[in-house]
Amino acid sequence: MRDRIIDKAGEMFLNLGFKSITMDDIARELGISKKTLYKHFSKKTELVDASTEAVHNTINETIINIKEQKYNAIEEEFTVKAIFKEMFKNAKTSPMYQLKKYYPETYTKLMEREVCMFRDCNIDNLKSGIAQGLYRKDLEIDLIVNFYFTLLFGVFESEMYGSEMQELIKVEYKILEYHIRAIATEKGLQELEKQLKIINKNN
Template identity: 45%
Template sequence: MRDKIINKSEELFLNFGFKSVTMDDLANELGISKKTIYVHFPNKTKLVEATTLHMFETISCGIDCISQLKKNPIEEIFDIKQFVMEHLKNEKSSPQYQLQKYYPKIFATLKTKQFDVMQNCVTENLNRGIKLELYRDNINVDFISRLYFNGMVALKDQDLFPLKSFSMNSLMEYYIEYHLRGICTSKGLETLTKLLKINQINK
């Protein structure tokens, strides 16, 4: 039952946001009483904490699987972006922004975990790209990896990028292209141009 509650919570939080969904909503969706939910989660904060951790672990495992394929590093970035967007349902409710606003302690913990995963993933991607001569060999890998993470976090700030003006999918695409154009060699830019064309065709 605990897993069912987490899975349904994840679905509702992603669609409607952490603030909007109540314990009553969750109980109604599952066809159970609130008492049953409280057996597993004493309050909504504990439920949000467990659900965000579950989402994080699911996405981290997916990113690891993609990274282990050792694909072209530029292609890998697009594959990871696609995987994350599918799992976060294009972030229609801007869950990370709401998490930061209403559950700051959970957000801070999650951000630290996300940084560790992304720092390893991006650093490995950059080093592999340099070896394959797709990325410039004079870039500072540690600086770029931290800048990339910081930019990804900023994209989810609705004060900077309101969802009525930008879809999360578009923001991610703009940012990835911006990132890659800054570090690619001429060889890398050829690959990037091909992938951008494929993306346009598949839209």
């Protein structure tokens, strides 16, 4: 039952917002009593923590599965983005924006995990891209990872881009393109153009 509650709450939080969804809403959607819900989670904050951790774990597992497919480095980056786009297709506003505004402690804990995952994944991607001849050999990997992190997560920190999720996804794609253009070889730029054509065809 606990896992079922976490899954449903996570779905509702992502699609409708962390603030607007109440414990009553979750119990009603699951067809259970509030007593049963509170038996597993004594307050909403605990459920927000558990659901965000579950989403983080799902994302981590998804990235691991993508890496096992042995895509080239640039194809891998766009595949991850496509999965995220599908995962958050029904989200109205940015989950990160909501967490930071309404559940700052949960946001801080989540960001600590996200930073580690982001860093490890991108170091691996950069090394693979260099080995494949898609990224330049002269890259300062740690610096590039920090640049990319600042650009990507800065979108959620700033009010400049708003909080509407589908618009933020478009911005993320532009940031990815910007990132790859800055580090790619001629071969890498050709692969980038290939991926951009696929996106344009699917949109």
